[in-house]
Amino acid sequence: MPFAHITGWGMYVPEPVLTNDDIAKLVETSDEWIRERTGIRERHIARETEFPSTLGVEAAIRALKVANLAPTELDLIICTSSSPEYIFPATACIIQDQIGATKAGAFDLQAACTGFVYALNMGAQAIRSGSMKNVLVIGTEVLSRFVNWKDRNTCILFGDGAGAFVLQASDQPGGVMSAVMHSDGSGADSLSVPAGGAHSPATEATIREGKHFIQMDGKEVFRFATRVMGRAVTESLEQIQLTTNDVQWIVPHQANYRIIESAAKHLKMPLDKFVINVDRYGNTSTASIPLATIEALQKSQIKPNDKVVFVAFGGGLTWGAMVVEWTGPLPAKKQVHLRQYRLFARLRSFIRRIFRHIEGFLSRKEV
Numbered sequence: 156m157p158f159a160h161i162t163g164w165g166m167y168v169p170e171p172v173l174t175n176d177d178i179a180k181l182v183e184t185s186d187e188w189i190r191e192r193t194g195i196r197e198r199h200i201a202r203e204t205e206f207p208s209t210l211g212v213e214a215a216i217r218a219l220k221v222a223n224l225a226p227t228e229l230d231l232i233i234c235t236s237s238s239p240e241y242i243f244p245a246t247a248c249i250i251q252d253q254i255g256a257t258k259a260g261a262f263d264l265q266a267a268c269t270g271f272v273y274a275l276n277m278g279a280q281a282i283r284s285g286s287m288k289n290v291l292v293i294g295t296e297v298l299s300r301f302v303n304w305k306d307r308n309t310c311i312l313f314g315d316g317a318g319a320f321v322l323q324a325s326d327q328p329g330g331v332m333s334a335v336m337h338s339d340g341s342g343a344d345s346l347s348v349p350a351g352g353a354h355s356p357a358t359e360a361t362i363r364e365g366k367h368f369i370q371m372d373g374k375e376v377f378r379f380a381t382r383v384m385g386r387a388v389t390e391s392l393e394q395i396q397l398t399t400n401d402v403q404w405i406v407p408h409q410a411n412y413r414i415i416e417s418a419a420k421h422l423k424m425p426l427d428k429f430v431i432n433v434d435r436y437g438n439t440s441t442a443s444i445p446l447a448t449i450e451a452l453q454k455s456q457i458k459p460n461d462k463v464v465f466v467a468f469g470g471g472l473t474w475g476a477m478v479v480e481w482t483g484p485l486p487a488k489k490q491v492h493l494r495q496y497r498l499f500a501r502l503r504s505f506i507r508r509i510f511r512h513i514e515g516f517l518s519r520k521e522v
């Protein structure tokens with residue numbers, strides 16, 4: 156049975172930064188309150204011209220570059236997002252077109268902030284089954300479009316960004332070693348965007364009532380998160396007969412510094428084994444685990460052979476954890492020039508659109 160290794164990684168955050176002081180100009184709050192209760196100092200916010208696919212494409216290209224893998228070699232793209240481009244088509248398909256992944260299947264996976272752990276596990280299982288060799292997993296968010304900037308309970312928390320991992324098959328042991336995924340829909344209303352779906356399609360009333368924005372019972376979510384995080388880490392380790400002593404790094408979903416602190420306490424692990432960057436990005440939902448992992452790699456904290464645990468929780472309610480033995484890129488065959496692939500992808504997309512128009516025009520004439 157092949158192993159699923161993480162061989163490439165890439166992140167992208169939009170340039171504009173919104174500080175706590177900036178938010179204090181919009182709602183009644185303060186930098187001190189936000190830092191004390193959440194650990195967040197600032198977050199990145201996408202420009203009007205940037206979308207989940209824009210951020211996702213940048214992260215994907217960077218991840219493919221590290222893996223030295225051509226987009227045309229991808230078998231599957233799984234995109235996970237709590238702020239997708241549309242209800243459909245899938246954001247994954249838009250990214251597939253823009254990077255020129257000509258033979259890849261592409262779909263979106265929705266598990267709110269646990270999405271990246273779920274998606275990575277699904278990608279890894281596709282590789283473990285032997286049916287796929289190269290899978291791209293992307294978490295991308297423009298949550299700022301779903302935030303009510305008049306609601307101080309939620310607008311202080313979220314940020315925009317994207318992260319991507321390339322998973323590749325190898326006979327060498329390592330990579331994704333175990334995973335647990337959980338859900339409890341009885342808590343669905345504690346964190347949701349209530350309108351815009353089939354339950355409450357957009358009407359003047361839903362818009363007036365702000366139901367297209369994130370609604371959250373902060374205290375309830377806080378209690379849930381502190382209850383499940385440590386337990387999920389232990390479960391994922393027990394699956395492969397490991398304990399926290401075998402782990403070099405925990406990369407938790409970055410929602411709130413105090414939630415991470417409480418998980419460390421529950422696991423009886425020092426906080427310096429936890430990768431934390433919530434202070435500079437806020438909660439970027441599905442992108443938060445890859446963003447934190449990639450920063451830890453850039454600082455040479457995570458190294459090859461390290462055992463790393465990813466753990467997340469979020470709306471649904473959902474939660475999950477995964478143990479990974481870190482490896483890095485597979486030995487390079489030949490250098491892949493991703494700029495050329497990107498240009499080719501744009502040209503290909505343009506030609507296919509024109510062709511579709513011509514085909515449509517001719518078929519109308521035939522009728």
Ligand SMILES: CC(C)(COP(=O)(O)OP(=O)(O)OC[C@H]1O[C@@H](n2cnc3c(N)ncnc32)[C@H](O)[C@@H]1OP(=O)(O)O)[C@@H](O)C(=O)NCCC(=O)NCCS
Nearest residue numbers: 183184188192268307308311373374376377410411468469
């Ligand atoms: C949102 C959160 C930071 C609020 O912190 P808290 O300590 O629970 O604060 P509370 O909701 O009890 O509010 C305490 C008081 O501060 C006020 N308050 C809320 N937001 C505020 C803000 N941004 N600035 C100042 N005061 C604020 C409340 O109105 C309340 O005032 P009151 O006592 O007069 O009613 C915290 O509950 C949290 O992080 N929850 C988890 C959220 C999360 O992680 N969501 C994503 C999951 S993927």
